[in-house]
Amino acid sequence: MGSGFNGFKKGALALALIAALPAATLANTKAADDLARIEAKGLETVSPDRLKELGTTVTKASAKQGDVKFSRAWIDSQPKASGSAQFKCLAEALYFEARGETVKGQFAVAEVIKNRVNSSRFPNSFCSVINQGTGKKYQCQFTYTCDGNPEHIREPRAYERVAKVARAVIDGRAPDITDGATFYHTTAVRPSWARKFTRTARIGVHLFYRRGVRTASN
Numbered sequence: 001m002g003s004g005f006n007g008f009k010k011g012a013l014a015l016a017l018i019a020a021l022p023a024a025t026l027a028n029t030k031a032a033d034d035l036a037r038i039e040a041k042g043l044e045t046v047s048p049d050r051l052k053e054l055g056t057t058v059t060k061a062s063a064k065q066g067d068v069k070f071s072r073a074w075i076d077s078q079p080k081a082s083g084s085a086q087f088k089c090l091a092e093a094l095y096f097e098a099r100g101e102t103v104k105g106q107f108a109v110a111e112v113i114k115n116r117v118n119s120s121r122f123p124n125s126f127c128s129v130i131n132q133g134t135g136k137k138y139q140c141q142f143t144y145t146c147d148g149n150p151e152h153i154r155e156p157r158a159y160e161r162v163a164k165v166a167r168a169v170i171d172g173r174a175p176d177i178t179d180g181a182t183f184y185h186t187t188a189v190r191p192s193w194a195r196k197f198t199r200t201a202r203i204g205v206h207l208f209y210r211r212g213v214r215t216a217s218n
Helices: 003-018 025-027 030-043 048-062 071-076 085-098 103-117 127-132 156-170 194-195
Strands: 184-188 198-203 206-210
Touching: 025 194, 030 198, 048 085, 071 103, 071 156, 085 156, 103 127, 103 156, 103 184, 103 206, 127 194
Parallel strands: none
Antiparallel strands: 184 206, 198 206
């Protein structure tokens, strides 16, 4: 752990500090110049791959929790989304389950999947939750995974948008809008299981539920 590592730490710290400063401060203070010099010196020791990783980390850190706006304009203003296999599973599920929904409806479906991941009653990863029961036709949790039809993404623009929804949900940026729901169905059907659960929300063409018998006040 020599001077190169210390320079790296100073550079990374400067990156984070500069990202947190208001634009007016950056334009008018000597402190910003000092931070920039430390950053430049420290980052001389950092590989290009690590620089890219640091930039991604700072960008994510600057995204505030709950800053989501449920509009097409907000979605289109977000950077192109990418991520791990878990991210890809969620983005694919939103494409096949909710690409025709409103932006808020897409976030609601993503939230149900996230709620399942966080529940001890379901598998503990996005891919496992989404593919639960896959293998037996029409006996899976998400129909597109077991309806026998190939999963081709034919609308790349729609996929790009739902991928941004998936990224925001995984990053914890979206507020709770389904009141803890772990089930949903479209308004076009009336499944028998819905009578056993508490309905928590109606968003777009989907109704959302959580476990617990309805009461008269519901």
